[in-house]
Amino acid sequence: MAIQVDDGQRLPQLQTSERLLRAxxxxxxxxxxxxxxxxxxxxxxxxxxxxxxxxxxxxxxxSDVDAFIASRPEAAKSLGI
Known part of the structure; x- marks a missing residue:
């Protein structure tokens, strides 16, 4: 999906759906x-x-948290990922 600006130029939509987790x-x-x-x-x-x-x-x-867990197979298995 793209955003159209007034001059007709189309800009890519930024990916902002990434969830941020508190500590x-x-x-x-x-x-x-x-x-x-x-x-x-x-x-x-x-x-x-x-x-x-x-x-x-x-x-x-x-995504960083998920990648960290996936990089540690035993942790991923115990957490069901």
Missing amino acids: REVYEGRLQISRSSFYALVRAGEFARPVQITKQRVGWRQ
């Missing part, structure tokens, strides 16, 4: 690990960096 959703809900373990993974560069939502809020792309 607690990621470490408790999806990964089932402690908060400190989660942030240790982020600091070590083993987990995706957060996306700035507002000045004081960050989130993680659901």
Whole structure:
């Protein structure tokens, strides 16, 4: 799908349907690990960096979380992914 601007030019529509997850959703809900373990993974560069939502809020792309889980076969199996 594309967006048409006044001069007749068509621009591609941006993909904005990606869901952003809050930290607690990621470490408790999806990964089932402690908060400190989660942030240790982020600091070590083993987990995706957060996306700035507002000045004081960050989130993680659901696709990044799913990719992380899929990269660890035992975790993916135990979480039913």
